[in-house]
Amino acid sequence: MLTKAPKGTKDILPAESYKWQYVEGIMRDVCARFGYREIRTPVFEHTELFLRGVGDTTDIVQKEMYTFEDKAKRSITLKPEGTAGVVRSFIESGMAGAAQPTKMYYLACPVFRYEKPQAGRLREHHQFGIECFGSQEPSIDAEIISVALTVFKELGIKGLELNINSIGCKECRTGYNKALLAYLDKNKSGLCKDCRQRMKTNPLRVLDCKQDSCSKIVADAPKMIDYLCGECSEHFEGLKGRLAAAEIDYKINPLIVRGLDYYTKTVFEIISTDIGAQGTVCGGGRYDGLVEELGGKPTPGIGFGMGMERLLLVIESLGIEIPEPSLCDVYVCTLGEKAAKTGFGITEELRAAGIKAECDHMGRSMKAQMKYAGKIGAAKVVIIGEDELDKNEAVVRDMTQSEETSVALDRLVDLIKKLKA
């Protein structure tokens, strides 16, 4: 063939798209119950949005963005995450002027990162995400987490682990950074090359390093949680209290840092151990400084992103069955040109009546048409040949019972409507 789908991209084929639609339906439903409305933002944005929003020391910005110049020499970037575009839209369209908080979700939103593909990691993937602006109360942190967990629950997914942490605000982080740096500096010789660089750019990242030597050192490093200021500490306690009230199990994981610069206070990940090394199905947190950073009035915010592909991997690995919608209720089988015309008219009438109807488009024999009707799962077959046409009748065959009855053509559509109802 001429070319293949680009590296790290995947087609969602007709044979599996119903799974996406099913999952999306549950997401829409859960969001509606929690009071979130859908927002759709462009697939590409001005590059500077992500430089400021995601943070220019992050791996995402430094080496993973699909950035190009358009014909007017504007620097454009395919979105590498969902939040920045929503924040831009929040500011640009003046949503702060409407009733607060502002609660929004996006569905199956394509996200692009130039990565090396592996299990659960693609160059184009899709995220379901929600964002909420305007509230600094810990109750919204708990609600956001609950939206994600409710989606998992309603999909029948069990065994995921919720990890939470607080990385504090700007104020408490400076104190913590000092303590962390002092500790790391003492143990510098045991750190990997990358981590020594991270000490200069973003010391928090060292906590995330998976190198054995580094993680040993990190295990005894000062913990952010112990350095939270009064307000942040109170906020974190408020979150824990609400999770407990909602009977949501969680684990406090002081090593969760997240790779995007905008997070403050609450961060969380929901992790699966069933889908390979890339087990984070959902990740998110609070970003109280982001709206202001992008030129809006100071406004707190919080949200999460959930990977659709990873979610479907979890569903598959757990063996969760998603109901596959039937392709066809009635197949209209005809013999000869005259009957084919009549049959085509009946097929259209059935469709107009809301029935999934099919007829022959291959010039096939009756046997082949029956075979095809069986393959596409038709519950009934209407048979019209010369004999039936002469009598203005059709035979209706029930494919599961293998029973046939003759019906007058002018009563056919009504009868089938009744049978379906």
Next chain:
RNA sequence: GUGGGUAUAGCUCAGUUGGUUAGAGCGCCAGGUUGUGGCCCUGGAGGCCGUGGGUUCGAUUCCCACUACUCACCCCA
């Protein structure tokens, strides 16, 4: 960006210690009744054996390079 594995039909995979026309199962199409699906039987279509080079009388098989896929690191959803 770094490392491991793999590459034969639409799919899952045999195979050739280097030798003529490369196989199976499933799937697809047709026939077995000029009017009846699932089961069964028969037949058919469909492969530059990933690409390029090397060794050889001869390479799908051996060697090298490249590419793609895949898994892991890194990072993240």
